[in-house]
Amino acid sequence: MHGLAFDIAHLLAGGLVxxxxxxxxxxxxxxxxxxxxxxxxxxxxSVAWQARVQDAPHLYITALLALVFKATIIPAALRxxxxxxxxxxxxxxxxxxxxxxxAGMALVALSMVVMLRVTAGADxxxxxxxxxALSIVLLGLLMMVSRRNAVSQVIGFxxxxxxxxxxxxxxxxxxxxxxxxxxxxxxxxxIVIGIFLFRxxxxxxxxxxxxxxxxxxxxx
Amino acid sequence: MFTRSTAFAASADDMxxxxxxxxxxxxxxxxxxxxxxxxxYRWSSRLNVVASLATFLAxxxxxxxxxxxxxxxxxxxxxxVFVVLNTFVTLTTSIFSASYIxxxxxxxxxxPAYLRFYHAxxxxxxxxxxxxxxxxxxxxxxxxxxxxxxxxxxxxxxxRTPEALEAxxxxxxxxxxxxxxxxxxxxxxxxxxxPVIGAGLPAMAWTTLITRVADFDPSLLNVxxxxxxxxYGTKVGLVPLHAWLPDAHAEGPTPISAVLSGLLLNVAxxxxxxxxxxxxxxxxxxxxxxxxxxxxxxxxxxxxFMLYRRRDIxxxxxxxxxxxxxxxxxxxxxxxxxxxxAGLLHMTMHSLTKSAIFFSVxxxxxxxxxxxxxxxxxxxxxxxxxxxxxxxxxxxxAGLPPSGIFLSEFLVVSSTFARAPLLAIPLVIGLLLxxxxxxxxxxxxxxxxxRGSTAPDKASYVPFVVHLMxxxxxxxxxxxxxxxxxxxxxxLLG
Numbered sequence: 001m002h003g004l005a006f007d008i009a010h011l012l013a014g015g016l017v018x019x020x021x022x023x024x025x026x027x028x029x030x031x032x033x034x035x036x037x038x039x040x041x042x043x044x045x046s047v048a049w050q051a052r053v054q055d056a057p058h059l060y061i062t063a064l065l066a067l068v069f070k071a072t073i074i075p076a077a078l079r080x081x082x083x084x085x086x087x088x089x090x091x092x093x094x095x096x097x098x099x100x101x102x103a104g105m106a107l108v109a110l111s112m113v114v115m116l117r118v119t120a121g122a123d124x125x126x127x128x129x130x131x132x133a134l135s136i137v138l139l140g141l142l143m144m145v146s147r148r149n150a151v152s153q154v155i156g157f158x159x160x161x162x163x164x165x166x167x168x169x170x171x172x173x174x175x176x177x178x179x180x181x182x183x184x185x186x187x188x189x190x191i192v193i194g195i196f197l198f199r200x201x202x203x204x205x206x207x208x209x210x211x212x213x214x215x216x217x218x219x220x
Numbered sequence: 221m222f223t224r225s226t227a228f229a230a231s232a233d234d235m236x237x238x239x240x241x242x243x244x245x246x247x248x249x250x251x252x253x254x255x256x257x258x259x260x261y262r263w264s265s266r267l268n269v270v271a272s273l274a275t276f277l278a279x280x281x282x283x284x285x286x287x288x289x290x291x292x293x294x295x296x297x298x299x300x301v302f303v304v305l306n307t308f309v310t311l312t313t314s315i316f317s318a319s320y321i322x323x324x325x326x327x328x329x330x331x332p333a334y335l336r337f338y339h340a341x342x343x344x345x346x347x348x349x350x351x352x353x354x355x356x357x358x359x360x361x362x363x364x365x366x367x368x369x370x371x372x373x374x375x376x377x378x379x380r381t382p383e384a385l386e387a388x389x390x391x392x393x394x395x396x397x398x399x400x401x402x403x404x405x406x407x408x409x410x411x412x413x414x415p416v417i418g419a420g421l422p423a424m425a426w427t428t429l430i431t432r433v434a435d436f437d438p439s440l441l442n443v444x445x446x447x448x449x450x451x452y453g454t455k456v457g458l459v460p461l462h463a464w465l466p467d468a469h470a471e472g473p474t475p476i477s478a479v480l481s482g483l484l485l486n487v488a489x490x491x492x493x494x495x496x497x498x499x500x501x502x503x504x505x506x507x508x509x510x511x512x513x514x515x516x517x518x519x520x521x522x523x524x525f526m527l528y529r530r531r532d533i534x535x536x537x538x539x540x541x542x543x544x545x546x547x548x549x550x551x552x553x554x555x556x557x558x559x560x561x562a563g564l565l566h567m568t569m570h571s572l573t574k575s576a577i578f579f580s581v582x583x584x585x586x587x588x589x590x591x592x593x594x595x596x597x598x599x600x601x602x603x604x605x606x607x608x609x610x611x612x613x614x615x616x617x618a619g620l621p622p623s624g625i626f627l628s629e630f631l632v633v634s635s636t637f638a639r640a641p642l643l644a645i646p647l648v649i650g651l652l653l654x655x656x657x658x659x660x661x662x663x664x665x666x667x668x669x670x671r672g673s674t675a676p677d678k679a680s681y682v683p684f685v686v687h688l689m690x691x692x693x694x695x696x697x698x699x700x701x702x703x704x705x706x707x708x709x710x711x712l713l714g
Contacts, residue, residue: 114443115443117439118437118439118440118442118443119411119439119440120439121415121437122411122415122437122440126411130408130411133404134404137400137401137404140400141397144393144397150389153393157393157396157397157400160397160400161400164400164403164404164407167404167407168403168407171407171410171411171414172414172419173414173418173419173420173423174407174410174419174424175359175420175421175424
């Protein structure tokens with residue numbers, strides 16, 4: 001775990017954080033979905049690299065899952081949904097892009113400070129990975145709260161899950177149980193979301209979560 | 221993964237022809253599959269009861285024969301309480317559900333196709349919760365809680381009204397965020413365990429973690445606990461992460477509200493408790509108590525105030541669940557044998573009482589055709605049985621003697637007075653506020669001008685009566701073996 005191996009792992013994990021930022025400021029659905037596909041692809045590369053470096057062949061399965069499922073199938077399905085629901089254009093953010101980016105930077109700084117401090121004893125790769133992973137998780141959370149559109153909230157959630165997979169693979173020798181289950185839960189989660197989106201579609205003309213808020217009558 | 225665990229289990233207990241833990245898991249799983257195929261709802265609701273009964277009996281077997289811990293499952297003094305409570309409330313809820321859904325079919329809110337799905341999901345959710353409780357692996361436990369969450373999300377949205385969909389969506393988003401944070405915490409615990417225990421399954425097993433935790437890196441454990449408390453705390457419904465809870469309770473079918481309040485919140489709390497035990501066993505970590513005390517008190521007082529403004533009967537009792545979860549978190553945060561004992565007792569009593577209240581509330585909402593408190597009234601005249609049942613239930617949940625809740629709340633308050641008198645003041649204020657709110661709301665519904673429909677009810681009172689009897693008996697006299705059992709567990713919790 002020296003030199004090149006470390007640098008490449010670092011580069012890939014850093015790339016994931018960067019793409020998380022890219023997703024934060026997308027204002028078109030298709031562009032956002034493409035950015036997510038890129039995110040998933042980087043994750044697949046990063047996991048595959050970990051598999052090679054750690055000599056843990058089972059991680060290749062996780063990488064493959066990320067590549068096939070998250071980087072290919074889900075974006076395709078999302079594009080279909082967007083097409084059907086005709087929501088290509090609008091992504092209304094709750095706060096402005098500039099403010100969101102600033103908040104994102106603050107969150108990344110926070111996770112660096114927290115994780116690098118508490119993991120002082122751990123090996124450097126796991127340390128960096130955890131710090132990056134926490135940044136991705138927090139950026140995913142930020143995306144979920146700063147978007148009103150249901151599809152982009154889902155994408156925020158999936159990018160958050162990507163961060164978790166990065167953390168899980170960075171933790172050396174973490175049993176396969178978890179990796180598969182994470183992938184699995186994403187699958188289940190996606191089915192759930194799919195059902196939800198279609199149900200919402202049946203009742204409303206928009207998947208804007210605020211449309212849901214408007215129909216509510218009695219909130220207490 | 222499963223082949224490995226079964227091989228492990230087979231070697232561990234050769235003496236028994238079967239393993240009770242496996243029964244507790246397999247019965248709900250298999251019956252979920254069967255129920256998905258049964259088209260007739262009468263048969264499926266009966267089958268649901270039979271399956272729940274079988275699971276309950278299997279959980280009782282755990283008392284007699286306790287299988288040795290395997291790589292993936294374990295039973296100890298702590299989780300056996302949760303498992304038995306879980307399967308018992310499941311059984312009574314399935315009986316209640318049978319009479320509840322008949323009415324839903326008549327009014328056309330649910331169709332037979334949806335009922336098939338409903339019953340299958342009901343058992344699948346039980347599988348998830350039982351797996352979470354018996355898991356000997358922090359990863360498996362996480363997966364199981366996620367599974368139980370996803371099934372309840374589907375159940376909450378089953379009526380497909382805009383409100384139900386919104387509630388389900390909100391629950392889904394908040395629940396997923398919570399569950400994601402919990403996974404991050406789980407990974408951190410593994411990271412802390414790996415240098416000491418070595419890579420692989422043992423570094424995620426409760427049985428090995430608890431014996432070796434003293435050597436773990438304390439700062440990693442600290443951060444992990446914060447994530448776990450935030451993550452699983454969302455599922456417990458602790459303020460400020462509670463926003464999903466009232467909606468999910470109000471918009472789903474009432475049997476699901478009963479299960480959510482009575483069981484799922486407990487399962488999430490169980491996860492928090494397990495991790496708290498880990499922290500307590502490591503001398504260099506920070507004390508998790510104050511954090512839990514603070515969130516518990518905030519939840520209690522916030523929920524007590526919110527009770528006054530509720531206009532929907534199921535939301536009212538959902539906020540009451542937040543309040544009680546706050547009390548329980550407070551008690552476990554205080555720690556020590558007495559407060560832990562009180563917390564355990566309160567948790568058990570709250571599960572029984574709150575699900576009993578939802579049983580009666582479900583029938584009340586059905587006969588009145590509304591959940592709005594303003595549109596219902598004079599239950600004692602129109603439906604005396606239901607009205608008085610509600611009075612008894614509310615008296616019990618408010619903590620009036622001789623209910624078991626009185627006993628547990630008394631223990632929480634007195635142990636707090638003994639150790640931190642200042643903390644007892646907000647605690648007592650919160651409790652009194654909640655009692656006031658509950659009785660104010662109850663007065664309008666049960667007494668006062670008769671409002672709403674007077675159609676006769678077809679309620680089943682058996683589940684309600686059984687729960688309340690246990691609660692009252694526990695308030696008057698707790699059998700010796702149970703007391704010593706709880707004491708033992710309270711010591712385990714540290």
